[in-house]
Amino acid sequence: xKGIPFFPEQASKVAPEVDLxxxxxxxxxxxxxxxVFAAILYFIVKYRAGSKADRSRPPSHNMPLELTWSVIPxxxxxxxxxxxxxxxxxxxxxIPSRDALEIIVIGKQWMWHLQHxxxxxxxxxxxxxVGRPVKLTMISQDxxxxxYVPAFRVKQDVLPGRYTTLWFEATKTGTYHLFCxxxxxxxxxxxxxTVTVLSEEGYETWLEETQxxxxxxxxxxxxxxxxxxxxxxxxxxxxxxxxxxxxxxxxGMFGTQRALSDGRFVTADEGYIRDSxxxxxxxxxSGWEDxxxxxxxxxxxxxxxxQLIAYIRSLKELPxxxxxxxxxxxxx
Amino acid sequence: xxxxxSIEQRGSVNYLNCDYSLKxxxxxxxxxxxxxxxxxxxxxxxxxxxxxALLIRYELLTPQxxxxxxxxxxxxxxxxxxxxxxxxxxxxxxAVLGNFLLPLMLGAKDVAFPRLNLLSWYxxxxxAVLGTIALVSGGVDTGWTFYTPLSSTFAHGAVVLAVSAAFxxxxxxxxxxxxxxxxxxxxxxxxxTWSRLPLFVWAHYATSLIQVLGTPxxxxxxxxxxxxxxxxxxxxxxxLGGDPVLFQHLFWFYSxxxxxxxxxxxxxxxxxxxxxxxxxxxxxxxxxxxxxLAIAVLGFFVWxxxxxxxxxxxxxxxxxxxxxxxxxxxxxxxxxNWTATLYKGSIHLAAPMLFALSFMGLFTIxxxxxxxxxxxxxxxxxxxxxxxxxxxxYVMVGGQIIAFLAGxxxxxxxxxxxxxxxxxxxxSALVTFIGFNLTFMPQFILGYMGMPRRYHSYPEEWxxxxxxxxxxxxxxxxxxxxxxxxxxWSLWYGDxxxxxxxxxxxxxxxxPSPPPTENFATKPVVTEEAYHYTPELRxxxxxxxxx
Numbered sequence: 001x002k003g004i005p006f007f008p009e010q011a012s013k014v015a016p017e018v019d020l021x022x023x024x025x026x027x028x029x030x031x032x033x034x035x036v037f038a039a040i041l042y043f044i045v046k047y048r049a050g051s052k053a054d055r056s057r058p059p060s061h062n063m064p065l066e067l068t069w070s071v072i073p074x075x076x077x078x079x080x081x082x083x084x085x086x087x088x089x090x091x092x093x094x095i096p097s098r099d100a101l102e103i104i105v106i107g108k109q110w111m112w113h114l115q116h117x118x119x120x121x122x123x124x125x126x127x128x129x130v131g132r133p134v135k136l137t138m139i140s141q142d143x144x145x146x147x148y149v150p151a152f153r154v155k156q157d158v159l160p161g162r163y164t165t166l167w168f169e170a171t172k173t174g175t176y177h178l179f180c181x182x183x184x185x186x187x188x189x190x191x192x193x194t195v196t197v198l199s200e201e202g203y204e205t206w207l208e209e210t211q212x213x214x215x216x217x218x219x220x221x222x223x224x225x226x227x228x229x230x231x232x233x234x235x236x237x238x239x240x241x242x243x244x245x246x247x248x249x250x251x252g253m254f255g256t257q258r259a260l261s262d263g264r265f266v267t268a269d270e271g272y273i274r275d276s277x278x279x280x281x282x283x284x285x286s287g288w289e290d291x292x293x294x295x296x297x298x299x300x301x302x303x304x305x306x307q308l309i310a311y312i313r314s315l316k317e318l319p320x321x322x323x324x325x326x327x328x329x330x331x332x
Numbered sequence: 333x334x335x336x337x338s339i340e341q342r343g344s345v346n347y348l349n350c351d352y353s354l355k356x357x358x359x360x361x362x363x364x365x366x367x368x369x370x371x372x373x374x375x376x377x378x379x380x381x382x383x384x385a386l387l388i389r390y391e392l393l394t395p396q397x398x399x400x401x402x403x404x405x406x407x408x409x410x411x412x413x414x415x416x417x418x419x420x421x422x423x424x425x426x427a428v429l430g431n432f433l434l435p436l437m438l439g440a441k442d443v444a445f446p447r448l449n450l451l452s453w454y455x456x457x458x459x460a461v462l463g464t465i466a467l468v469s470g471g472v473d474t475g476w477t478f479y480t481p482l483s484s485t486f487a488h489g490a491v492v493l494a495v496s497a498a499f500x501x502x503x504x505x506x507x508x509x510x511x512x513x514x515x516x517x518x519x520x521x522x523x524x525t526w527s528r529l530p531l532f533v534w535a536h537y538a539t540s541l542i543q544v545l546g547t548p549x550x551x552x553x554x555x556x557x558x559x560x561x562x563x564x565x566x567x568x569x570x571x572l573g574g575d576p577v578l579f580q581h582l583f584w585f586y587s588x589x590x591x592x593x594x595x596x597x598x599x600x601x602x603x604x605x606x607x608x609x610x611x612x613x614x615x616x617x618x619x620x621x622x623x624x625l626a627i628a629v630l631g632f633f634v635w636x637x638x639x640x641x642x643x644x645x646x647x648x649x650x651x652x653x654x655x656x657x658x659x660x661x662x663x664x665x666x667x668x669n670w671t672a673t674l675y676k677g678s679i680h681l682a683a684p685m686l687f688a689l690s691f692m693g694l695f696t697i698x699x700x701x702x703x704x705x706x707x708x709x710x711x712x713x714x715x716x717x718x719x720x721x722x723x724x725x726y727v728m729v730g731g732q733i734i735a736f737l738a739g740x741x742x743x744x745x746x747x748x749x750x751x752x753x754x755x756x757x758x759x760s761a762l763v764t765f766i767g768f769n770l771t772f773m774p775q776f777i778l779g780y781m782g783m784p785r786r787y788h789s790y791p792e793e794w795x796x797x798x799x800x801x802x803x804x805x806x807x808x809x810x811x812x813x814x815x816x817x818x819x820x821w822s823l824w825y826g827d828x829x830x831x832x833x834x835x836x837x838x839x840x841x842x843x844p845s846p847p848p849t850e851n852f853a854t855k856p857v858v859t860e861e862a863y864h865y866t867p868e869l870r871x872x873x874x875x876x877x878x879x
Contacts, residue, residue, distance in 0.1 A: 004777070004796050004797060005797075006780075006781075007781070008781050014709075017709070018709055018710060018712075021709060021710050022704070022710060025700075025703060025704050025707065028700070029700040029701065029704075033693075033696050036667060036668075036692065036693075036696050037696075039671050040671055040674060040689060040692065040693075043671070043674035043675055043679065044674060044689070048681070049611075049678045053676075055867050058612060058675070058867075059615065059675075060613050060615065060617070061616045062615075065672070066669075069664070070664075070665055073660075073664050074658075077657035077658070078657065080703065081706070083707075084653070084708050084709040085650050085654075085708050085709075086709075088649070088650075088709040088712065142481070142486060143479075143482040144479060144482065148716075148784065150781065150782025153713040155641050155712050155713065155716070156641055156643075157641050157642045159576060159642075160569075160570045160576065161571070162643065179782065179784045179787075181715065181785075182479075182716060183406075183482070183716075183785070183786045185487060186402050186406060186473065188402075188406070189405075189786070189789050189790075
């Protein structure tokens with residue numbers, strides 16, 4: 001214990017901007033509080049019962065004064081609103097970048113499970129490189145959780161049944177707290193961990209080392225490779241391989257607009273693919289109404305769905321005849 | 333209004349001594365007795381909920397979760413919240429002071445529906461009994477917010493009992509609200525126009541509107557949680573085809589306006605106390621009155637500010653954020669007008685006034701820190717941290733409980749016919765103010781550091797702040813215990829109170845203390861505006877001078 005800490009570390013790009021709003025709001029709070037307290041103190045001293053102060057013609061109301069102290073705080077409020085809303089919008093938007101690191105996060109009672117695009121898995125720790133935008137795609141297996149890194153000033157609820165995303169860019173190497181901020185049951189306070197920000201080389205080294213860590217003598221497969229294997233094992237490839245007439249082809253479809261049989265258009269994002277696997281009958285593609293339809297896969301877990309999504313996203317070009325591109329038969 | 337001495341009727345029959353039997357209390361239709369029944373009931377829940385707070389603060393003295401294990405800790409803060417919100421704060425001022433005072437302030441014999449009033453107490457007690465059973469039969473660990481699907485599917489414990497308790501208690505709140513609205517519309521004394529109403533009445537009118545319009549929504553929502561839990565019908569749990577965020581919308585649609593149920597009545601009390609002890613008409617009466625209504629109306633459109641990080645639409649969030657900034661303005665107007673009321677007043681620092689000034693300071697901080705949370709980018713960091721905990725305790729404890737104490741001290745002579753010991757009252761105002769700030773000021777810093785809510789263990793670097801907070805909690809608790817102690821003592825040993833010990837305006841002071849069962853011997857007629865105070869005490873009000 002070294003005295004009383006007042007501010008968390010600023011370790012992300014938005015942290016100084018959020019702190020600036022905090023300083024301004026704190027200054028406004030102090031200004032108005034001191035103003036009100038000083039006025040109260042002044043009046044109770046000057047107008048204490050029995051004092052000789054002038055009490056002639058006490059005003060009962062004063063319209064210009066009322067308007068002044070309504071309109072000035074209102075304008076100040078609107079400025080703070082606009083400022084913080086603008087920053088909020090920026091924080092929600094993807095950070096423009098060619099090499100954003102996309103990591104998947106699965107929250108469950110009571111741990112964080114994370115997986116890097118290159119396949120490395122972590123529990124309750126996250127290793128990321130400094131200065132590179134990171135996108136978390138998150139989902140919960142059970143109740144609500146919330147991914148919170150105070151040093152980055154970012155937080156996002158993690159919901160069951162729906163993906164949420166979180167963007168940030170670390171600016172300072174070090175190890176920072178990771179908390180679950182949304183109360184999630186008995187061991188909520190133990191659903192904590194660390195985020196370690198490494199240099200770009202440090203991250204590469206970490207990836208190398210971790211590659212061999214989990215199962216000795218076996219190269220870690222990337223998320224997409226794991227998905228490809230699953231794609232075969234679950235026999236998705238039977239209908240969804242190129243040229244098949246029993247199911248729509250998947251290559252290049254990620255991110256496109258899909259016309260549904262009920263006339264709706266949906267964007268083929270992560271959520272769309274997840275829903276289409278769990279409940280295929282909910283969104284039938286236009287032109288595929290008279291097919292047998294895909295059976296639902298209700299027991300497939302969140303990790304597997306994310307692997308399949310990674311695989312489907314990787315299908316930019318039409319896959320060659322010997323899809324999927326695999327190395328060995330071990331399962332992820 | 334000059335008949336202060338002539339209405340002294342010491343030794344005469346009043347609502348307390350007319351019948352001492354237990355039965356006469358349990359089937360009473362007298363609004364004053366029902367107010368006291370509520371007072372006794374909520375005092376019990378205040379003590380239960382307050383004890384839980386002390387257990388929580390004791391656990392947080394050390395970084396390790398060692399005194400309360402996680403399960404016990406979670407049940408403790410859940411019951412702390414459920415008890416103090418549903419069974420203390422919501423009924424505190426309306427059901428106790430409101431019930432006691434509204435008919436007196438209006439010059440009426442009773443509320444519009446005395447039987448409904450008694451029923452509301454029994455319904456409240458039924459909810460309270462259910463809540464107590466939930467507590468002793470294993471407890472609940474969902475948090476007072478009952479977020480789904482944790483509450484509806486995953487949590488163990490007596491969730492159905494706990495939501496039933498809040499469900500049932502909600503009906504008593506609706507009954508009180510309906511009763512007050514009709515009473516204020518229909519039972520005003522001749523000459524008591526809307527613009528002459530005490531601001532306490534305006535505040536209760538606004539509160540009642542929220543109770544009547546908002547409470548049914550929480551009742552339905554909690555009912556649906558029970559349905560999903562018992563019958564496995566998918567409403568909120570995505571595995572059953574439901575939507576967990578829907579619960580948050582429904583829950584906060586009531587529970588944010590409920591925050592105003594928990595603060596508007598306090599603001600009403602403060603207006604009465606400040607006018608009396610500054611011996612001034614409330615500055616900007618119209619603004620103070622209408623700001624209560626503005627808060628009640630705008631308060632219904634800000635619920636989504638609890639959900640900026642829940643995954644709700646960014647645009648919805650922006651609308652909720654801007655309306656939240658707007659709802660802060662009427663509160664600011666009140667603070668400014670109360671401060672201006674002190675100008676050219678003749679200020680007496682009796683205990684109720686000290687509590688009222690304490691309220692103004694604490695509520696100012698509570699309100700302004702709310703703007704941090706209304707600011708979207710800021711809220712991402714602060715949401716679900718101790719900053720939020722500190723903010724709402726500043727509003728609910730620093731606001732409502734301190735206002736409740738101001739009101740209890742102010743009207744204690746009227747309610748009991750006895751004066752509380754003034755020196756003790758002043759000491760209590762000071763101790764609670766210091767204890768409160770020491771408890772919750774460090775929590776703002778903890779929140780900004782990133783300390784999440786509902787953790788029984790935490791990183792070591794935050795221990796100093798937690799120790800400060802726990803030390804403050806013990807001072808605050810001493811202040812509350814002291815207050816309860818001397819108030820009970822005064823029932824037997826306090827000085828006998830005159831009809832109007834403060835030289836206050838308002839019809840409730842024109843009848844003996846304690847009032848007779850029928851409130852007024854003759855129906856009062858109102859001929860002047862509210863708060864027609866003069867700076868100098870009149871001859872017959874001199875008794876007040878020694879305070």
